[in-house]
Amino acid sequence: MTPHFTDLTGLAGVACVIAASTLLLPGIVRLSKSHLALLQGSVFVLALIPFGDIPIAVYVRGITGDLSITTLVLLGCVLLRPWCGAAKGNARFALLILIAFAAFALYPMALGAGAYDPYRLGFSDPFFVAALLMLALAAWFWKHSLIASSIALATLAWAVGWYESGNLWDYLLDPFVAIYALAAIMNQAVKKLMNLRRGEPSQS
Numbered sequence: 001m002t003p004h005f006t007d008l009t010g011l012a013g014v015a016c017v018i019a020a021s022t023l024l025l026p027g028i029v030r031l032s033k034s035h036l037a038l039l040q041g042s043v044f045v046l047a048l049i050p051f052g053d054i055p056i057a058v059y060v061r062g063i064t065g066d067l068s069i070t071t072l073v074l075l076g077c078v079l080l081r082p083w084c085g086a087a088k089g090n091a092r093f094a095l096l097i098l099i100a101f102a103a104f105a106l107y108p109m110a111l112g113a114g115a116y117d118p119y120r121l122g123f124s125d126p127f128f129v130a131a132l133l134m135l136a137l138a139a140w141f142w143k144h145s146l147i148a149s150s151i152a153l154a155t156l157a158w159a160v161g162w163y164e165s166g167n168l169w170d171y172l173l174d175p176f177v178a179i180y181a182l183a184a185i186m187n188q189a190v191k192k193l194m195n196l197r198r199g200e201p202s203q204s
Contacts, residue, residue, distance in 0.1 A: 103178035
């Protein structure tokens with residue numbers, strides 16, 4: 001059976017997650033760029049090679065589902081960091097704040113916390129799409145390239161039907177990137193509080 005295009009891109013996204021997780025290994029910072037690239041490339045390929053009946057990436061995708069375009073943008077930043085440098089802290093933090101705000105606005109009400117379900121906006125609501133594009137333009141104008149690229153790529157992928165889902169929210173957000181954003185914001189807040197107690201300048 002020939003895999004669908006969405007299956008190939010979904011598995012590639014999960015394989016990127018597995019490859020990016022190698023950066024958490026002890027002593028990984030001591031590797032040269034070429035060795036790090038070889039390690040991550042090998043892990044990426046191994047995640048897609050069948051062991052038994054199906055590849056490891058299929059097992060993981062069965063749990064996580066397809067990752068949002070925003071998650072893939074952040075993963076790309078992580079994988080390219082050794083060669084292109086890290087994204088500016090303020091730009092990355094702004095994207096994380098936007099993700100956290102969107103998660104708070106979407107998930108509680110989508111689960112019945114309110115009378116209105118914002119998830120319905122993702123089904124081709126023209127005002128929602130227009131608002132997102134205006135936000136992307138504003139982010140681009142204020143040089144928040146991560147926000148602009150995440151929104152633009154997610155909207156483009158939704159417009160061409162990249163995933164099986166027809167809801168734009170699924171291209172913009174997923175629970176895993178929402179949890180990551182909240183954890184990263186809390187971690188940054190704790191670091192700033194500790195620096196203030198020590199009388200040290202906070203770092204972004």
